[in-house]
Amino acid sequence: MKLRIGLIVFFALLYVAASDGGPNDGEVNPSVDGMLQILAGKLEAMEHRLQGMERQLRKVEGYSCKNVSSSVSGTYLIRVKNNSEPFEVYCEQETFGGGWIVFQYRYDGSLDFYRGWNEFRDGFGDLNKEFWLGLEKVHQITSGRKHELIIELKDFNGTYKYARFNAYEIGSESDQYDVKAIGKYSGTAGDRMSHYKDRKFSTKDRDNDESSRHCAQYMEGAWWHWFCADSVLNARYMNAENEKSMHWYYFHGNYQGLSYSRMMIRELE
Secondary structure, rough: OOHHHHHHHHHHHHHHHHHHHOOOOOOOOOOHHHHHHHHHHHHHHHHHHHHHHHHHHOOOOEEEEEHHHOOEEEEEEEEOOOOOOOOEEEOOOHHHHEEEEEEEEOOOOOOOOOOHHHHHOEEOOOOOEEEOHHHHHHHHHHHOOOOOEEEEEOOOOOOOEEEEOOOOOEHHHHHHOEEEOOOOEOOOOOOOOOHHHOOOEEEOOOOOOOOOOOHHHHHOOOOOHHHOOOEOOOOOOOEEOOOOEEEEEHHHHOEOOOEEEEEEEEEEO
């Protein structure tokens, strides 16, 4: 980065020098202009090489957050299978014994979650802020090995509850990322996931529910809708009792919006 900034400053000075004091004010000497273009091209090629070297040098930590080299929570590069491309995940290494891959995180409403299919498939946001990891990555992770799921929730008064399930797997895109497995529930938030078994994922631009409504549009939240869900953690971030809010019905027994949601998976084997 410092090298690039230095070269940009150098090019700018060259350009100013070439433009200043010429016989026709504002014109650049053609030979200098050509040199600048050549140098700019070399800079771009150098940047691409440096980015490639950085990717190669960065260590792949493992295939899950359970076998990364550090007990500190943060972003790590994992490779789910030997022949698959590595990708970054956020590992929670303290809560419930650590080893958790976070795939959904919301805590301040700074990121808009009312998005389309492609974005929910590929992921969006910043792994160090609010984000959705991506359905395709969650499918790759959960289809290869057995995983459990935990969902952490807080309301706007700071009350904390959680829901834990001892099995979790979602299908591929050809299966519309349906819930293939959801295990036995334990926790304090109530079970609002078990009935989503075999339900397909719906977004505002893809209606896979079984309701006459397009639930993802009606509730303004992508989810494994059936006849419109009573827990939609990708809906609007609001402190209000509203079906369009990010809610978990059993938390308060209504549609009161929540202030915090974190969904995590951990390998069992």
